[in-house]
Each structure stands twice: as C-alpha cells, then as structure tokens.
Amino acid sequence: MNTFDVVVIGSGPGGYVSAIRCAQLGYSTAIIEKYSTLGGTCLNVGCIPSKALLDSSHHYYDAIHHLEDHGISVGGQVSFDLAKMISRKASVVDQNVSGIKYLMDKNKITVFEGVGSFVDAHQVSVAKADGSSEVLSAKNIIIATGSKPASLPFISIDKERIITSTEALKLKEVPKHLVIIGGGVIGLELGQVYRRLGAEVSVVEFMDRIIPTMDAALSKELTKVFKKQGMKFYTSHKVQEVSRKGNEVKVVALDAKGQTVELVGDYALVSVGRRAYTDGLNLEKAGITVNARGQVETNDKLQTAQPHIYAIGDVVVGAMLAHKAEEEGVFVAETIAGQHPHINYNLIPGVVYTWPEVAAVGYTEEQLKEKGVAYKSGSFPFKALGRSRASGDTDGFVKILSDEKTDEVLGVHMIGARVADLIAEAVTAMEFRASAEDIARMSHAHPTYAEAVKEAALASSANRPIHM
Structure with a gap:
C-alpha cells in the first residue's frame, strides 16, 4: 500500500495548487485525477478554453468593426475558420495542462490516474481505466473534486442540440x-x-x-x-x-x-450554474456529510466531520471560482502545517471576461443598503479617459463605494477595458483597509485605464474627480 502525508482528490486549480503547497512544506503528496489530463474543469473545459475563444472571436469582431477606425484596411471579405479557432483553443489547453504536469514532476508529487473513492477515513481507492485499482493511505486527505454544470429537472441535455x-x-x-x-x-x-x-x-x-x-x-x-x-x-x-x-x-x-x-x-x-461534484466518492465510508445542495460540509478551517479530511473549491460552500479554490488550497496546506493562514471571502474578486470586461470586489450597493450601512459612491466613466479614447474602448465605468464616516473602501465595481486586471488594485487596497482618499492620492501612470480607478476614488472620497 502506498502511504502519503497528503492525498488530494482532484487536480483542478484548488487541487493542484494545494498539492504543490503541501509539497513545498515538505509533505509527501499524491494527487488523484480521474481524467487523462490534469487541471480540472478550469484548464480543460472552463476558464482557459473559453478565454481562448473569447480572444479569437474578439480579433475577428475588431477586424470587421474597429480596424477601419484606426486607418487599417484588411481588404476584401474578412472571414473566420471556426475549426481553426477550436484547434487553437485545444492547443492552448494542451500547453497549460503540460505546465501542470511539469509542476507535479518538479515538486515530486505522485500522480494517480483513476477515480478516487474512500475506503475509510484514512484510505482512498483509485479505480483505473484498465479495471485495476490500488489503495492509498494518507494522514491527511483533501477533497477537491470541483463541480459539474447544473440543469433544470425537466431539461434533457442531449449534448448535441x-x-x-x-x-x-x-x-x-x-x-x-x-x-x-x-x-x-x-x-x-x-x-x-x-x-x-x-x-x-x-x-x-x-x-x-x-x-x-x-x-x-x-x-x-x-x-x-x-x-x-x-x-x-x-x-x-x-x-x-x-x-x-x-x-x-x-x-x-x-x-x-x-x-x-x-x-x-x-x-x-x-x-x-454548477453543482458540487461528489459522485462516486463514497463519502459515507469516511463519515463525511453533505448539505442540502450536495456540498461537503466544513468548518472555518475547511475541515470536514473528520478533522484530517479537508474540502476546498467548488465542492464546498462559496463562489465557484478558480482563484477562490486556489486560495483555499493554500489555506488547507498551511493549516495542516500548523500555520495560521486566513482568507477574506469578501475580497475574492468576481470577473466576467466578456468585452467590455466586468469585475467587482467587496459589497454591492444593494448589499450595503440591505445592511443599513451609510456609504458614499463615486463613479468615473471610461469615455472621459484619454487612454480609452485612444483605444476606442469607451464603454463602462469604475464605481467605488466607501464608508460615509471612515472613507474605508467597501466595494469596487468596474465594467470596461482590462478591468479583469484592474480589479487587483482594488483587492490590494481593500486587503489593507485603504480609504478612497488613499487610492486617490496614489500616482497612477498616464495615460492608462487605471486612472479611472483614481478618478472614481476622488469622486467617492471628496466628490472632486479631475477629468469630469
């Protein structure tokens, strides 16, 4: 029987990041993945492939609708090759999956391909495609099996139409x-x-x-x-x-x-939406329970009913986001090591990768009103920004919500060009409990999209944006 300090079930962003952090902390670590490729939903059929298609289609759309504005003539009829777009997407996925395999090897993490299921609270069986199986024994087990697309009871998904x-x-x-x-x-x-x-x-x-x-x-x-x-x-x-x-x-x-x-x-x-995926895990053999929505129940340390068994990512309560799963993966690894990590779930950003992009962190106006929190709101439109005019991406705005008395930033909401990247500034500021004035007094390079954050902060803290 193979014995490890940590066995991780699932190789998505939560699982593989948790495995790497466990290995960095000196633990003998194994990871179980039922598919032939690592990376889970995010790398294989989620975040990465969808972004590849979004980027490809964006180039095509720009060629038709926007290049002429920039004095660029492509000549003739602009066309696209869907099969090639799909092929490029697959190539991007393969590169990322190969990267995860490299990281497993680099960190000396043992990879088992097969379906993992509990034998008892300390043993996990791996059922392989050839019909064979083997049992792994672990001091600690991390459930990171992710989620699957949800449906409605009366819909029959045929996967064709x-x-x-x-x-x-x-x-x-x-x-x-x-x-x-x-x-x-x-x-x-x-x-x-x-x-x-x-x-x-x-x-x-x-x-x-x-x-x-x-x-x-x-x-x-x-x-x-x-x-x-x-x-x-x-x-x-x-x-x-x-x-x-x-x-x-x-x-x-x-x-x-x-x-x-x-x-x-x-x-x-x-x-x-999506549903937590625990099919075939045999959780009952390990004495683990799920809630009414099928999510694995955990405490504030992400421990299940068995203290040495943890659960992270889409399989537990909370936003189904890859970066949330990654944070939880690191959190659990460091908890096992006796450290005292923390996660502020209110500061996990949410992003929509359409164009314009949408990004947000912290409380919405609706939530602040519901809580009865007195707040100030300041917004700045991208159409008033020099960088946006130069690129032609003038849709959207940045909105900052701050506490009426203390000026602490309570929420930041953005829609516009590159806001998926800009939101990190807001997360950083809020992690250190910055005020809107703090952001307003920071120097932002000119001309950039990020200046909209500074202007929104000026609007929120003192109602004095410079360029509007």
Whole structure:
C-alpha cells in the first residue's frame, strides 16, 4: 500500500495548487485525477478554453468593426475558420495542462490516474481505466473534486442540440440561433463568442437582470452594450419547457405577467450554474456529510466531520471560482502545517471576461443598503479617459463605494477595458483597509485605464474627480 502525508482528490486549480503547497512544506503528496489530463474543469473545459475563444472571436469582431477606425484596411471579405479557432483553443489547453504536469514532476508529487473513492477515513481507492485499482493511505486527505454544470429537472441535455458549456466549447458550426438559458457569467461569455461570429443570441434569465449577483449598475451597463451588439434578453422569464425536434430546439418560458414566450433556435445552451461534484466518492465510508445542495460540509478551517479530511473549491460552500479554490488550497496546506493562514471571502474578486470586461470586489450597493450601512459612491466613466479614447474602448465605468464616516473602501465595481486586471488594485487596497482618499492620492501612470480607478476614488472620497 502506498502511504502519503497528503492525498488530494482532484487536480483542478484548488487541487493542484494545494498539492504543490503541501509539497513545498515538505509533505509527501499524491494527487488523484480521474481524467487523462490534469487541471480540472478550469484548464480543460472552463476558464482557459473559453478565454481562448473569447480572444479569437474578439480579433475577428475588431477586424470587421474597429480596424477601419484606426486607418487599417484588411481588404476584401474578412472571414473566420471556426475549426481553426477550436484547434487553437485545444492547443492552448494542451500547453497549460503540460505546465501542470511539469509542476507535479518538479515538486515530486505522485500522480494517480483513476477515480478516487474512500475506503475509510484514512484510505482512498483509485479505480483505473484498465479495471485495476490500488489503495492509498494518507494522514491527511483533501477533497477537491470541483463541480459539474447544473440543469433544470425537466431539461434533457442531449449534448448535441441541448448542450452545456462543455459542448459549446467545441461546436463544429456557428449556431444560427443560440438560445441561452441563464444570464450568468458562463452563458454570457459563450453567447458573446457566437454572437461575434454571426449567431443570433437570445438570453433567458429567471431574475430581473443578467449577472444578478453583481452590482445592479454593472448589469445595466453590460445589458446596454450587449443590446448594441445585437443580443436579445428575456429577463424575469421562467423556463417551462425545452424540447428538440430534429435540428430545432424550442424553449418555452413565462414572463413576469404569466404570458408564454416561445423561442426557437438550433441550439439551446443550458447555463443555470454548477453543482458540487461528489459522485462516486463514497463519502459515507469516511463519515463525511453533505448539505442540502450536495456540498461537503466544513468548518472555518475547511475541515470536514473528520478533522484530517479537508474540502476546498467548488465542492464546498462559496463562489465557484478558480482563484477562490486556489486560495483555499493554500489555506488547507498551511493549516495542516500548523500555520495560521486566513482568507477574506469578501475580497475574492468576481470577473466576467466578456468585452467590455466586468469585475467587482467587496459589497454591492444593494448589499450595503440591505445592511443599513451609510456609504458614499463615486463613479468615473471610461469615455472621459484619454487612454480609452485612444483605444476606442469607451464603454463602462469604475464605481467605488466607501464608508460615509471612515472613507474605508467597501466595494469596487468596474465594467470596461482590462478591468479583469484592474480589479487587483482594488483587492490590494481593500486587503489593507485603504480609504478612497488613499487610492486617490496614489500616482497612477498616464495615460492608462487605471486612472479611472483614481478618478472614481476622488469622486467617492471628496466628490472632486479631475477629468469630469
């Protein structure tokens, strides 16, 4: 029997980062992955491949709509090769997966390919593709099995016309009409990919706005931009039925007044969130429980009912984000080592990688109002920024919310060019409990998109933006 200090089940961002940190701390570490490639959903069928397609489609869209403004003529008809886009995406995935394999070797982490399941609280069986199995014994076990796309009970996903994000990343044709069920991050990102390539795109969302967990101002602005790009939205619509006949898919929904709306397309993308994936783990043999949503129950140290067994990432309560899983992976490794790490979950940023990008950290205005917190709000539009005018990316704004009395930054909400990168400034400031005035007094290079953060801070702290 193989014996390790730490066995990690799952090689996604949480799992592989946790394994690396455990190895750095001197623990003999093994990682179990049921697929033939490492990296989990994020690297294989999530974050990385979707960004590759977003970038490819963005180049095509710019060539058609924006190059002429810059005095660039491509001549003739601009065209795209979907198969080549998909192939490039696969190449990007392969490079990242190979990188994870290199890191496993570099850190002397033993990789087992197969399905991991508990034998008892200290032993994990690995069932391999050839039918054989072996048992690993561990002092500590980390569950990092991630999540899978969720669905609605009455929807039958056939993976051909009624699809999830996994299938949407490898279509062999651009849909004529893609109906997206769910107005969250994943659906909007893939919707923009195919809208840029010529598909009609309709988004059906149960809530009264898209990206409903983010600040309402971000939702309003993103909706406005998407509508200009030709996307259609059916918010406050409850899906009742999804059916397929041949190559035609019909989505039936009820609007807020109870009226029936029918949308007919050639593909329906079911994007209603994700669910914790614990299938086949045999958690009961280890004495581990899950909550009503199927998530593994943990304490504030991410320990399960068995103190030496931890759970991280999408399989536990909290935002289903790769970087949240990474933070938890490091947290658990350092906890095992007797250190005292911390995670401030309020400062885990959220990002939508559409264009314009959307990013946020901290409290929304709606949350502050609900909590009864007195706050100040300052915004600055990208259209007033020199760098934005130079690039032509003038959609969006930066909004900073600060405490009315102390001026401490409570939330930062952005939509615009490169805000996925800009949000790190806000996270840094909030980690050190900066005031809006602190940010306003920092020198920001000119001309940059980051100047919008400084201007929003000026607006929030003293209502005195310079360029507006």
